[in-house]
Amino acid sequence: MRVRLAATKPHGAATRSTATPLRTRRPPASCPAVVCQLGQEKVHRDVTAAAQAAATEVLPSVSFPTPRMTEVAAELQAAPGQQERARLLLQLAKRLPAMSDAARTDANRVMGCTAQVWVSAELEGNGLLSLTADSDSELSRGLAAVLVEGLSGLTPEEVLQVDPAVLSQLGLGSSVLTRSRTNGFLNMLEAVKRRARALLGDLPRFPSLLISAAGTSAQGAFAEAQNQYLQPDQSVVDALVSQLTAKRIGVVAHFYMDPQVQGVLSSAAERWPHINVSDSLVMADGAVKMAEAGCTAIAVLGVDFMSENVRAILDEAGYSHVHVYRMAAEDIGCSLAEAAESEAYDSYLADAGATPDSLHVVYINTSLRTKALAHKAVPTITCTSSNVVSTVLTAFAQVPGINVWYGPDTYMGRNLAQLFQSLAQLSDDEVREVHPAHTQASIRALLPRLRYFEQGTCIVHHLFGGEVCELVKEGYRDAYLAAHFEVPGEMFSLAMEAKRSRGMGVVGSTQNILDFIAAKLTTALEQPFPERLQFVLGTEAGMITSIVRKVQGMLRAAKRDDVAVEIVFPVSPEAITTDRQQQGGQGPRLELPTGLSVVPGPAGGEGCSLEGGCASCPYMKMNSLTALLGVCERVGSPAGEAMLEAFKPRPYRELVDGKTMAQAGCVPILHMRGFQKGGSLPDALVADITSRHAAA
Missing domain, CATH: 3.90.1010.10 (Sufe protein. Chain: A)
Known part of the structure; x- marks a missing residue:
């Protein structure tokens, strides 16, 4: 608009x-x-x-x-x-x-x-x-x-x-x-x-939400749709807390949940501590802590690979008796995860496996099956959007002559290559600020040995295309720009330029974006004068609840009513929404990879533009409040548990090199945990990289 x-x-x-x-x-x-x-x-x-x-x-x-x-x-x-x-x-x-x-x-x-x-x-x-x-x-x-x-x-x-x-x-x-x-x-x-x-x-002008210590106010239909659920119905919160406490159910949810769900969960978390809204990797860690605290079931609000990861990590931690439930009997898909299970990705991994000294860096947002079969083909380590840069640069520094194959997210791979090309133009001191083991020369040397898969995208981040970026440049050139590492190159470049030249941008995970907003707000609160900060949110709008709660908590703790934060949603008026939400929708339907269809045209101010700009993920919308309450009601009764069999994560009974698919899929995750703990690739992984091709 x-x-x-x-x-x-x-x-x-x-x-x-x-x-x-x-x-x-x-x-x-x-x-x-x-x-x-x-x-x-x-x-x-x-x-x-x-x-x-x-x-x-x-x-x-x-x-x-x-x-x-x-x-x-x-x-x-x-x-x-x-x-x-x-x-x-x-x-x-x-x-x-x-x-x-x-x-x-x-x-x-x-x-x-x-x-x-x-x-x-x-x-x-x-x-x-x-x-x-x-x-x-x-x-x-x-x-x-x-x-x-x-x-x-x-x-x-x-x-x-x-x-x-x-x-x-x-x-x-x-x-x-x-x-x-x-x-x-x-x-x-x-x-x-x-x-x-x-x-x-x-x-x-895009829709926006203004956050102050006293409350929130919305501009535009989409922002109003987000805003209406920030103060949830307390009767619904009461009903959920009653079920969770009585049956000792923990809840792990991704940042991309609808505001209606997040509003209720955030309020319920004040009374039941075993509720966690986070990035995908932290969801599994949260589930383990809940099991340690005595929870007997975990409800997972996310797409299927998230519930599979939760199930596998719980099993690895010795909590196989703790039940894990998804929010639907049918598949809750993910276009990005499915891209890694395609013939094209199999061919990509075959090329990697045939190349000596190769490491496959696979995005955490993939299934355990992908991780297991990938590691069988080529040594594999998982990564998140917040640690992918350090993982790749450490690999190049630690293993001479290594070839790194990233996948399946095309945009993240392309953005990595663009970032490294930019680093190759900087001084050695500037390069070392990004990674201490590298220089301009080493960055230039690694560029030919970095590959990325070119046929995998998230349908949500895919929508941050050129048109929306042009509108951001026209109307918000002096605002703070936040972009997820998975967004297309145009939005990535905008945020990178704002970060590099003016200290006004961030590129990273949803947690990185939240931390960036909090850091800028902290600086504003240290000043004695009024301030109004404006952030363009270049990622899924579902994280707005976490932003609002974080910002309002900081404003109220500082007792500042003269500082406010405006969150801008770069959403085009031409939006799409699922046919499950559209009432009486007309026109052609678009089929997503798992069969969920979308209909052009806005629905109640919600949706994602076909031209670019994100509102919400249609798969994540399957994790509704009604679905959560329904799952909780069934937990604990024989008839209910029988109905919930279809809600459990997909079982992997196939064996991979003598391990179950779930066990084999955990190996790349454990390699990443070793890297996060020690700051270097685990010795076992390095040995695998340097010896596997020779052994073959």
Whole structure:
């Protein structure tokens, strides 16, 4: 959806479709007096002869957007030292006209700055941009003044074309432009660009949820659908807690549950401790702790490979007597897990097995059957989205000449390759910040030996395509960007760029995203002034309940009612939803890999766009509150237990190298646990990698 943002554009004022050459255009009448007339040879009275010489000698190849910014750069570069450059910034700060109190609004705040910074923009009658800015820090105010003086007088289109690299070419030096100030300076530029986009016309707006200590408020139908379940019906909570406590049932659920389910579970967890909402790997760990505490049954809210992992890990821990139940008698599928059970993946593993010194790194979100048969074909270790980078880089560092085969998630594999290609352009010190055992040379050397499967995607993360990313760039270029490691390259690149250049992004698992939001909120709470943080949530929307509870807990503990967090859902209006939710839906149905169909068109504001942008996973929606209550009611009675046989995880009776399929499938998981514990690949795995091909 798009909403028009208010902008002071005079009625009838035309925005030029072609840019006037920078050297001949005149500034708006309201341009600050300290700005020289653009296109004239007149130089600002404070520019010294030395600065003019520096402009000639130092800056001929630097493409600054305006002559005034060129002059500012000349002044700074001609300064004899860092103290003089800081003094010049303070002079600019003093010349900057004060911003009115009415303009110091949350809407004009620049996120990602240590100090408070405000930026606003308006169009003059001639279609040129006039900027105003302010800060409670004098140095930040000086940096803002550079942008005000250097960019005022451009058209909005020209502002959007300004290369952020020009900020590093101003000659401020590392002592003045520290890392935090660099991030803040870049964020100021992004804020100016966002306002320029708004002045051009329609600015895309996604649904969002505003979280404060007092409560939540929603904008847009999709956000309203998420918001309505954050305060659950207490009678339903009572009924669930009664069943769980009486029958000692533990519940492990994935972050991607619907808000209705998570709202009830979160409230019930305050009275029954054996409820855990987490990433897929931690679900199994939580189930073991529940069994240790005396739970006799575990309800798993997730897709089938999650319940299979829970069953297998419980068996390995000696709790085979503890029952495990899924939430449906039919399959609860996963397009990504099924991609790893295809003929194409079998062929991929065969190639890996025929290549000496190979390691297969398999995503945890696959079945035990996949893990078992993969390890039979080639030495295999599992990974999560939060440890995949360290797993792969450690393997390359620990085993000389190793070949790493990642699968089945194509997007994660492609993103890994892109990340490593980026690392290959950095200095050795920067590479070591990512992994201490690597250098630029070692990263370049490993690139030809990294392969990834090219035919596996999650249907949810697949929807974060190019169109939604373009809308994010247009409307949220100055917000914090969070992306799951499984999303397509466009969203991954956006978040990586925001992380690398401005400290405003995160790429990782759902837990990584939650930790990132909490860290940024912690920084805001350490400041004495009001703040409103905005995060674009580039992953499944089901984790919103965990975000709300985490954020509200922090806000209430800090007793801050002047800080808020806005979560933006990048969801297109054209949504899809399952036919089990659609009432009277018309039009062609789309078949998902397990036969669950989807219908184009929004249903109550929920769904995922066919063009890009996620709402929720249709498979996860099979884990409904009704299903959970139904399973709990049947536990403990002979008739109910008989009905629940179909709800148990798929049994694996086949043998693989003398082990059951479940036991064999646990080996790659145990290799990962060994890696997490010791920081290196287990000796048994390394021996397998280096000797298996020779033995064959």
